Structures are given as structure tokens and as C-alpha cells.
Amino acid sequence: DAGVIQSPRHEVTEMGQEVTLRCKPISGHNSLFWYRQTMMRGLELLIYFNNNVPIDDSGMPEDRFSAKMPNASFSTLKIQPSEPRDSAVYFCASSLRQEQYFGPGTRLTVT
């Protein structure tokens, strides 16, 4: 079975540009999570969905960040406009029960 798929794996963009990160969860999982990892803050949850509905977005840093899950097999995390402090590795994870399964991450660099 394929695991969680994320694209792109690496993204380099200039400040002010829009960035869209994509995630395909494991088939059959009903929860999807977006995380950000930085050296300063470690692994922090941004938002999570259950049955395609956003449940908790309290970790989303500010209005520049938005996430959608139009169906059970796809989610996006958008940053508009991007800033250098958004540089981090962004992980998507999915779960059916307590165990979450992570994708390989997208390394975002905003110059």
C-alpha cells in the first residue's frame, strides 16, 4: 500500500509568492493532519480534518495560511503571501485510529 504522498518534496520561492502544498492521505483513513517542523518550535500541528471537515485550526499561524480538503483523497495547504519565516518542513499525516502515518514532507524555502 502507498503511504501518505506529499508534493512537491522541495519548494523554493520568493517572498510574496503563493505556495501550495499537496497531500494524498492513505486510502481509508478518515483524519488528516498538517504539521510544520522548525528548529525553534519542533513539530507543531497546524490544522487537522476529520471526514474532510476542519476540526481544529488553532495552530494555523495567521490568515496567510489556509487549508482545504475537498475530498477524502486530497488536501492542500496554501500560504499567500509567503514570507521567509515560513521556511520549514511541512508534513502531512493521516490516521484511522490513534496512530498517525506521516508523509515524507515538503521542504519549503522562502527567500
Next chain:
Amino acid sequence: DQQVKQNSPSLSVQEGRISILNCDYTNSMFDYFLWYKKYPAEGPTFLISISSIKDKNEDGRFTVFLNKSAKHLSLHIVPSQPGDSAVYFCAAPPGGTSYGKLTFGQGTILTVHP
């Protein structure tokens, strides 16, 4: 307020010896705990879990112990292998039947020397 804490940022162990990674928690509602392993440039990988109805769970070289009264859990790796070198995170979901978001510890970097 860090509800899950890993107080040792790093641990260095000789190959073949035991590695013990520790984790403390403050939220008495937590009733399920997970350990994840993370290699550089990869996402965290689920390793082993334990329910609060147990005090030990074993899977091959990996054993997790839970001491509810002390709000402490530990991961034992025996024998340690160089391939075990990674960052280890403990995590806990909300208590009860909720599956929701995991609260992660800060992680411990394990280095196993040949």
C-alpha cells in the same frame, strides 16, 4: 504548557547495549501513548504504542513501559543497532475515545556507535 516532555535532548549508546529513552507527561487524561522514530529528511514513523490499561508493550527489540502513577513512560531498545540512530518522539492523543491531534514531546536524538 508542555504536556509531554522529553528532558534528554540526546543519548549516545554503544552498539549492542540498551538504549533507554524517557518521556514524562502532565495530563492525567492521556490514556494512550505512541513512540515515533524520525530519520533526517523523512517523516516520523510510528514505532510502538501502549494503552494505559497496560504497563508494558513489547515488539521485537522495542519495549515501552508505562508508569501511570509517575506519569512516565520509557522506550527500551535492546540490543541497539547503528540503524536505530534517529530522533525519537513520544506522543499522546487526547484522552478518552477522541482520536484527534497528538501532543508530541520535543524529541531525543539517539546515536548508536558501532
